[in-house]
Amino acid sequence: MTTANTDAMRPPFPAERGVDAYNTKLGMWVFLASEVMFFTALIGSYIILRFGAPGEWARPGVVLNVPVTAFNTFLLICSSVSMVKAYASIADGDQRMLKIWFLVTIICGAAFVGVQGFEYYHLIHRGFLPSGVREGSELAELVAKGTLSEASLGLYGSTFYTMTGFHGFHVTCGVISMIYLYFTKVLPGKYTQQNHGGVEVVGLYWHFVDLVWIILFTIVYLI
Amino acid sequence: MTTVAGTPHVGHAHSDDRSFLRKYIFSTDHKIIGIQFLFVSLFFLFVGGLLAMQIRWQLGFPNQPMPGGKLLPETMAPDGVILPEYYIQLVTMHGTFMVFFAVMPLLVGVYANFLIPLKLGAHDMAFPRINMASFWTALLAGLVMLSSLFVPEGAARAGWTMYAPLSARPDLSGAGLGQQMWCIAIVLLGLSSILGSLNYITTVINMRAPGMTWFRMPLSIWALFITAILGLLALPVLSGAAIMLLFDQTIGTHFFDPAAGGQALLWQHLFWFFGHPEVYILILPAMGMVSDMIANGSRKPIFGYHSMVFAIIGIGFLGWIVWGHHMFVSGMNPTLGSSFMVTTMIIAVPSAIKTFNWMGTMWRGNLRFHVPMMHAVAFVAMFVIGGLSGIFMAATPVDMHIHDTYFIVAHIHYVLFGGSLFGLFGAITFWFPKMFGRMMHQGWGKVHFWLTLLFYNLTFFPMHILGMAGHMRRIYDPTMYDFLKPYQPMNQFISVSAFLLFAVQAIFALNFLVSLFRGAKAPQNPWQDNGLEWTLPNPAPHGNWERVPNVYRGPYEYSHPNATEDYLPQSQKLPGDPEPAAASRASQGREA
Numbered sequence: 001m002t003t004a005n006t007d008a009m010r011p012p013f014p015a016e017r018g019v020d021a022y023n024t025k026l027g028m029w030v031f032l033a034s035e036v037m038f039f040t041a042l043i044g045s046y047i048i049l050r051f052g053a054p055g056e057w058a059r060p061g062v063v064l065n066v067p068v069t070a071f072n073t074f075l076l077i078c079s080s081v082s083m084v085k086a087y088a089s090i091a092d093g094d095q096r097m098l099k100i101w102f103l104v105t106i107i108c109g110a111a112f113v114g115v116q117g118f119e120y121y122h123l124i125h126r127g128f129l130p131s132g133v134r135e136g137s138e139l140a141e142l143v144a145k146g147t148l149s150e151a152s153l154g155l156y157g158s159t160f161y162t163m164t165g166f167h168g169f170h171v172t173c174g175v176i177s178m179i180y181l182y183f184t185k186v187l188p189g190k191y192t193q194q195n196h197g198g199v200e201v202v203g204l205y206w207h208f209v210d211l212v213w214i215i216l217f218t219i220v221y222l223i
Numbered sequence: 224m225t226t227v228a229g230t231p232h233v234g235h236a237h238s239d240d241r242s243f244l245r246k247y248i249f250s251t252d253h254k255i256i257g258i259q260f261l262f263v264s265l266f267f268l269f270v271g272g273l274l275a276m277q278i279r280w281q282l283g284f285p286n287q288p289m290p291g292g293k294l295l296p297e298t299m300a301p302d303g304v305i306l307p308e309y310y311i312q313l314v315t316m317h318g319t320f321m322v323f324f325a326v327m328p329l330l331v332g333v334y335a336n337f338l339i340p341l342k343l344g345a346h347d348m349a350f351p352r353i354n355m356a357s358f359w360t361a362l363l364a365g366l367v368m369l370s371s372l373f374v375p376e377g378a379a380r381a382g383w384t385m386y387a388p389l390s391a392r393p394d395l396s397g398a399g400l401g402q403q404m405w406c407i408a409i410v411l412l413g414l415s416s417i418l419g420s421l422n423y424i425t426t427v428i429n430m431r432a433p434g435m436t437w438f439r440m441p442l443s444i445w446a447l448f449i450t451a452i453l454g455l456l457a458l459p460v461l462s463g464a465a466i467m468l469l470f471d472q473t474i475g476t477h478f479f480d481p482a483a484g485g486q487a488l489l490w491q492h493l494f495w496f497f498g499h500p501e502v503y504i505l506i507l508p509a510m511g512m513v514s515d516m517i518a519n520g521s522r523k524p525i526f527g528y529h530s531m532v533f534a535i536i537g538i539g540f541l542g543w544i545v546w547g548h549h550m551f552v553s554g555m556n557p558t559l560g561s562s563f564m565v566t567t568m569i570i571a572v573p574s575a576i577k578t579f580n581w582m583g584t585m586w587r588g589n590l591r592f593h594v595p596m597m598h599a600v601a602f603v604a605m606f607v608i609g610g611l612s613g614i615f616m617a618a619t620p621v622d623m624h625i626h627d628t629y630f631i632v633a634h635i636h637y638v639l640f641g642g643s644l645f646g647l648f649g650a651i652t653f654w655f656p657k658m659f660g661r662m663m664h665q666g667w668g669k670v671h672f673w674l675t676l677l678f679y680n681l682t683f684f685p686m687h688i689l690g691m692a693g694h695m696r697r698i699y700d701p702t703m704y705d706f707l708k709p710y711q712p713m714n715q716f717i718s719v720s721a722f723l724l725f726a727v728q729a730i731f732a733l734n735f736l737v738s739l740f741r742g743a744k745a746p747q748n749p750w751q752d753n754g755l756e757w758t759l760p761n762p763a764p765h766g767n768w769e770r771v772p773n774v775y776r777g778p779y780e781y782s783h784p785n786a787t788e789d790y791l792p793q794s795q796k797l798p799g800d801p802e803p804a805a806a807s808r809a810s811q812g813r814e815a
Contacts, residue, residue, distance in 0.1 A: 013346065013771045016435050016805045018428035023349040026429055030421040034455045041463030045478065045489055054484050131475030132483075154483045158476030162467060 028201045032208050035170075039212050042166060043219070046159040055151030062148060063128055063139065063156065065119065066221050072115040073217050076171075079108030080210040083203045093193030102178070102186050102199070105206070109175040116168050120161075130161040163216055170209050178202055241765070251351035252765050256358050257337030258658055261651075263362055264328040265735075270369065271320035274313050276725055281305045281313075283718025285700040298377065307699045308397060311380045314697050316372060318383025319405070322505065323412055324365045326643050330508040331416070331454065332361060334650060335423045335447045337658065338512075341756035341763065342444050344432025344772050344794075349425040357418040364411035371404035379405035382697060384498070387479030387490040391471040399472070406469035413462035420455035423447060432755070432794075434774030434803030438532065439793070441754060441778040442525065445532050446511025449539040450504050457500035464493035488553055495546035503542040506606075506638060507535060509646030510577060513599040515778070516649050517581050519752050520596030521588030522789050524779040527580040534573035534580075541570045551622045560619045567617035574610050578603060589782065589789070593750065594668035598649030601676055605641025609634055612687065627697075630690025636683045648672070648731065655735075656749050660761035661742030664734050671730040678724035685713050751790045753778050758794055775800040 019026060050057055060066055086101035127137020132154035134140065142148045181198055185191055191199060247255060280289045292303025299309040336354065340347055348354045371378045378401040381390035385405070393399040427448045431440070440448075468490070470476040477483035479490045518525040525531060547555060547563035581603045590596070612634040616622045625631065648671075655663045692710055694701060701707040701714055748757040755772060756763065772794040780791040791797075 013430075014433045014806050015345070015429065015771070016431040016433060016803075018431075018437070021429075023425050023429055027350060027353075027421050027425045030424050030455065031417070034417045034421070034459045037456045038459035038463050041460040041493060042467075045463075045467065045493065048489055048492075049478065049484075049486060052486055129475070130470065131477070152484055154477040155485065158467075158470070158478055158485070161474075162470060162476065162478075166466075 022197060024197055024201050025204070028204050032204065035208060035212075039163075039166075039215075042159075042163050043215065046163060046219070049155050049159060050152075053152035053155050055149040057152050058148055058156050060221055060223070062142070063123070063126075063153075064160075064221055065122065068115065068119060069217065069221055072112055072119075073213065075108050075115070076112050076210050076213050079105045079112070080207055082108060083206050087196070087199050087203050090191050090196040090199055091193065095189050095191075098191065098199070099186055102182055106175060106178050106182060109171055109178065109206075113168060113172055113175060116164070116171075128157060128160075130157045132157050160220060163220065167209070167212055167216055170212070174202070174206055174209055178206075246765075249355065251347070251355050253336045253340050253348045253351065253354060254658070254763060254767075256354055257333045259358050260328050260332030260336060260361070261658075263365065264325050264332060267320050267365055267369075268325035268329070269732075271317055271325050272725055272728065274317040274320065276722060277305060278310070278313050278317060279718040279721040281310055281699065282701060283715040285702055298375075308377065308380065310699045311382075311697065312372070312378045312398075312401075315379050315382050315385075315405075316368075319368065319379075321639070322383060322501070323409070324361075324368065326505050326639060326647075327416075327501075328361060329647050330505065330643060331419065331423075331447070331450060332358070334443070334508055334512060334654075335419065335451065337654065338443055338756070339423055339426050339447060340430070340767060341657070341759070342441050342754050342778075343427065343430060343435055344755050344768065344774065345426060345430040346766050346768060346771070348422045349430060350422050353418050354422050357415045357422070360411050360415035360418065364408045364415060367404050367411065368408040371401045371408070374400045374404065377401050384494055385468065385490070386494075387468070387471075387485075387487040388481060390490070391468055391479040391485075391487075393472055403469060403472055406465045406472075409465040410462050410469070413458040413465070416454045416458045420451040420458075423451035424455065427451075432771050432774050433806035435755075435793075438529065439774060439777045441511075442514035442528070442531050442535070443508070443511035445535050446507040446514075449535050450507045453500040453504050453507075453539055453542060457497045457504070460493060461497035461501075464490060464497070467493075488550075491550050491553060492546070495549045496543075498549065499546040500539075500542045502638075503538055506642055507538065509602065509643045509650075510606075511535070512650045512653075513602045513646050514577075514581070514584075515752075515754070516595045516599040516653055517584050517603075518779045518781060519653075519750055520591050520593060520599065521585045522591065522781045523584055523588040524777075524781060525580065526583030526586075527576070528777065528779065530576050531580055534576045537573040538570060541566060541573070545570065548617055548622070551619050552626045557619075564617055564619050568614060571610065571614055574606075578607060578610075594663070594665055594672060595649040595653035595750070597669065597672050598645045598652070601672070602642055602645040602649065605637055605645060605679075609637030609641055612637065625690055627695060628690035629686040629694045629696060632696055633683050633686035633690055636686070640679060640683065645675075648675070651735070653750065654756075655738065655742075656745030656761055657756055657759070658762060659739055659742075660745055661738055662745045662749060663738040663742060667730055667734045671727060671734065674727040674730070675724065678720050678727060681720035682717055682724050685717050689713060689717075748792075751788065753780055753790050753792050755793055758792055773803050773806050775803070 021029070082101045082104040086098050086105060089097035089101055127134040127139040133143060133150070139148065143150045143153070181202060185198055246252075250256060250259075277289065286304055288303030289300060289305060290303075292300045292305065295303070295309075298306075300306060305313070336348070339345070376398050378398065379385065379390070380396045380398045380402070389396050390402060393402065396402060427440075427444065467476065467478040471478055471480060471485075477485040479485050479487055481487050514525055514531060545563055545567045547559060548567045551560055551563075585600070612630070616625060616631065616634060652663050652668055655661070689710055692707070694707055694710060702711055745761050747759075747761060750757075755774070758772065759767060773796070774793045775796050776791065776793055778793055780786070782789045783791045785797055
């Protein structure tokens with residue numbers, strides 16, 4: 001009898017559990033629901049502004065460098081694959097492969113942010129700003145030649161930088177938290193076959209960020 | 224012996240050797256965080272009230288020096304006379320403070336934090352450190368908002384709804400930095416709410432004591448749970464909109480600027496897509512807590528428990544598809560307007576279910592008119608008035624006439640003050656003993672209640688009449704319009720009532736502060752309530768329970784025929800009550 005009582009004082013506490021997921025995982029799913037609403041606000045605004053825009057919306061490839069970003073998209077999808085491999089490794093209890101695949105994920109994620117920074121640098125250099133086109137720039141010449149419709153370029157810049165910028169911010173947050181986990185948990189070998197919730201939870205976040213990018217890439221770069 | 228296992232240990236449950244800073248300032252204890260929210264949001268409630276008093280002075284006695292107005296700088300009120308550009312800041316910041324920094328944190332920050340683990344039998348929230356971060360982010364947001372009043376150009380000036388393009392173009396509004404600080408504070412507040420909500424949702428889903436099944440949860444917890452879902456999904460939309468608004472002012476984007484192809488109406492859609500769920504964030508928790516207090520004060524099981532739960536869920540769902548009723552005059556397609564009108568009117572159904580259930584609970588009950596019960600009954604009465612005027616506005620043709628008039632102001636104050644704040648005064652009195660171990664004074668509580676009820680109605684009821692006469696919302700000087708001149712005595716009457724209403728809140732403030740230190744020591748269960756929190760000592764220790772209690776029944780078993788008292792705590796085992804399955808599952812798991 002006494003043992004039963006002391007047991008009840010120690011976690012995990014007996015509880016009515018509404019779902020068969022541990023708290024951190026459930027919490028991450030709940031958090032992702034709010035992230036969906038956040039990106040929906042941005043993407044929904046983009047759709048409404050694009051449909052209501054004065055003049056023709058810039059065609060893909062005129063302003064943006066689609067091949068570079070396509071490569072970047074490939075990098076991010078690869079990082080999702082490596083994240084799955086990292087999770088599968090530790091689920092099998094394989095510490096060595098966890099370290100490798102987790103590191104691959106971090107590198108791919110960091111490379112994505114790097115390429116995006118490079119892309120921003122070039123776009124700004126070409127004269128593409130959140131407020132529209134800079135006077136006397138390369139893009140301003142295209143506008144003068146009539147290749148680009150000036151009327152909607154302000155909206156194009158506003159939505160492009162806000163959507164991709166916030167996505168980039170999310171990727172950066174993910175990379176930072178993965179680097180933190182890598183040095184505090186993965187390298188010291190704190191994840192085990194029984195206990196590797198951290199990999200799963202950060203993986204959920206990572207796949208979500210990846211999914212958002214696939215949507216963004218499609219609607220911003222391809223159509 | 225199993226009976227004993229279900230009875231929580233009374234006394235100091237855990238030895239507590241945390242430092243003062245960890246215990247009271249940077250605490251991860253949900254009860255301390257709730258109390259921190261309580262003090263901070265009561266302060267902002269006072270700030271919001273102070274702003275309202277200045278608004279009322281200007282409306283009642285336009286262009287006359289305000290008493291004490293000389294204390295304000297020249298940019299606000301030279302010689303004590305309120306300037307138009309300061310007046311619009313007052314209106315904006317009164318709404319902002321009351322909605323985002325007073326009522327919302329009072330309901331959700333205080334009571335979701337304080338009640339969810341206590342009423343569900345959990346040791347703390349699922350993520351105590353995220354919970355702490357949520358409080359500090361909210362405090363930071365409040366301080367940013369407060370300091371925006373004191374920057375050179377003054378605070379935001381576009382009304383609390385921040386309609387574009389006035390809000391998006393500093394050259395139109397004249398408020399640059401203040402407007403940007405408004406956006407930043409709202410983004411921070413949104414972050415705080417999201418962090419809080421994910422905590423509440425996870426805790427409610429996964430951390431209920433054995434036997435606390437979904438339909439044994441108190442209605443306050445149901446309401447806070449649905450509120451948390453609304454907050455989780457609505458606040459990010461506002462954050463996104465506020466970020467776009469901020470970018471419009473700082474990095475030159477054109478989201479809401481029609482001159483550059485943007486859409487001013489987009490702001491309205493985004494704002495009200497958040498704004499209408501927000502309305503239910505501001506009322507549902509009060510409804511839940513009022514249900515608890517009314518059952519307690521009637522000594523009867525709540526009438527129609529399941530219908531109450533489904534009404535809360537129904538209101539929560541319908542809240543998402545009615546936002547267009549704030550925008551009937553925006554030139555929307557009449558067909559769309561009609562569908563928004565219909566969905567809005569449907570909300571009256573679950574609201575009426577709740578109202579009739581409250582009355583059914585009181586009907587032939589053994590009524591105990593303690594202070595929380597009085598406030599709860601006033602809540603029901605005032606909410607009915609506010610709810611009925613809501614149906615007026617839901618009808619598109621009527622709304623065309625009363626849109627942006629004092630009728631709207633009267634309506635929102637009937638639901639937000641008459642509803643939420645009366646519920647909160649009751650809730651503060653009701654859970655004060657569990658927070659601080661002392662009782663608030665009942666006599667002064669009743670004096671405060673009657674005076675508040677009186678002056679509150681004298682203040683806000685005449686606003687309906689003003690609104691129907693066409694008195695515009697947010698106007699600076701009603702005497703400028705010939706058609707409003709005959710109504711100026713009524714404006715003065717409202718102002719005097721408002722000053723008195725503000726003054727009698729001093730009774731509450733003094734009662735609160737004196738009771739904190741000098742109040743009578745509270746017994747463990749002063750209201751003879753069934754909730755799990757009342758089985759804990761006063762104030763509840765860190766970690767709440769030494770052993771997680773077992774729950775045997777719903778929360779409203781008052782006057783149960785088999786009980787010796789007229790109440791029956793949820794964790795008290797009667798002969799023949801089966802042990803909850805979750806408890807035995809857990810112990811089997813341990814033995815295996």
